[in-house]
Amino acid sequence: MDHQSPSQKVPSLCSLRYGLCLLLHLCNATMFSQRWCLSLTMVAMVNSSALQGTPNASASEPLDSTKNPVYNWSPQTQGVILSAIMYGIPITLIPMGYISGVYPIKTVTGLGLLLSSLCSLLIPLAAEAGEALIIACRVVQGLSQGTVMVAQYTVWTKWAPPLEQSRLTSVSQSGIILGPCVSLFVTGFISQSLGWPVVFYIFGAGGCALSLLWFVLFYDDPAEHPWISLSEKEFITSSVMQASSSGKSVPIAAILKSLPVWAISVTCFAFSWTNTIMLMYMPTFLKAKLLINVRENGMLSALPHLLSWVLGNLAGWLADFLLARQILSLIAIRKFFTTLGLLLPTLFTVSLLHPGASPLGIITCLTLASATAGFCMAGMMVNPLDIAPRYFGFLKGVTILIGITGGLISSTLTGIILNQDPESSWVEIFLLMAAINVTSLIFYLAFSKAAVQDWAKDQQHVRL
DSSP states (O other): OOOOOGGGOOOSTTSHHHHHHHHHHHHHHHHHHHHHTHHHHHHHHBOGGGOTTSTTOOOOOOOOTTTSOOBOOOHHHHHHHHHHHHHHHHHHHHHHHHHTTTSOHHHHHHHHHHHHHHHHHHHHHHHHHOHHHHHHHHHHHHHHHHHHHHHGGGGHHHHOOGGGHHHHHHHHHTHHHHHHHHHHHHHHHHHHHTOHHHHHHHHHHHHHHHHHHHHHHOOSSGGGOTTSOHHHHHHHHHHSOOOOOTTOOOOHHHHHHOHHHHHHHHHHHHHHHHHHHHHHHHHHHHHHHHOOOHHHHHHHHHHHHHHHHHHHHHHHHHHHHHHHTTSSOHHHHHHHHHHHHHHHHHHHHHHTTOTTOOHHHHHHHHHHHHHGGGGGGGTTTTHHHHHOGGGHHHHHHHHHHHHHHHHHHHHHHHHHHHHHOTTTHHHHHHHHHHHHHHHHHHHHHHHOOOSOOGGGSTTOOOOO
């Protein structure tokens, strides 16, 4: 890719590509709010006797039963309902990575967001009909969200100039972090004042509105957009490598042999392992250490995600700044931010094991451990675009699938460890997390690349 000099640039913050980036950011935030709000509404949805064993089961004020219908779901049923969305996501990841290079991103992403939002609107009715229907609704929601998660990455193969790839990708993807933050922060208040069904109606309606905006405002190719300025169109089309796998066979054999791909994959596994524990079990850790109620729990659990959102966006801007000023090479930038995103959470979580930690120290370390993972937004998360822009969507499908596998294993294993010894088990959980992060980081530093790989270049197409 040829990098443009600053004199060739057009205004960015008021440009169409940044407007679309903000729209995609909001779509991600809404979609992930739809995914995680159930973690807190579950407290209001079940009888108090059924609350034991759920991640967010802590003391709270009595809720109005007329606004908050309750169900006699066992802890096991609650666990299945909470995790059902994760069953649907992996099914779509790799197929959508290929489909996103063949079918219009506008259609694939827009329909995926719309279906996820409709499922959110239907969850209160599904809950009333029985646990089987709400489980099915969550699985379908997972299928639709998996579609959007992968398809959206292909957007930046045509819309992001080389010197803006880190910031555009990190800003749009940081909505994934903002979503849980918003969800954890407002769900308790909405459930208390308006009733838990309203949570799903608000996030569902917001997603439907955003999907309609997406269909109106987004075009797959900037050259086809009716409202883009001529200067921005020329700037993007002249600087972006028109990388598309449309009509091309995906070089599966070469991808499987590629050490840079494996380097990205193992760090995705580690990132998801850490992030899932922080997201799912932070309320449990806070309850055990600080004995706080559900509203305070939700607010404190939201704080790290808000800070992570800030750091993720800053990382993207800083990465592009370092590249534009030629302060660091592209591979050095990717390694630097990946190191921060994996090593800092390790240091802060290990610090939590200090026996004399104060409540303020616990909250600070827990917040920073979760928040500093946002640095990965400018590291290994965007790295597939460097090594294989032609197959960016497919590679993201593969790496996200590996990441989700890490999240599923970590959430299950953490639950097993906590069940055996709730008091001292956090030592094992955090040390295992540290070992996985450090090992993955060493592998990434040794084998990661930032240059387009031979198998991803136009002149080579390896068939199955």
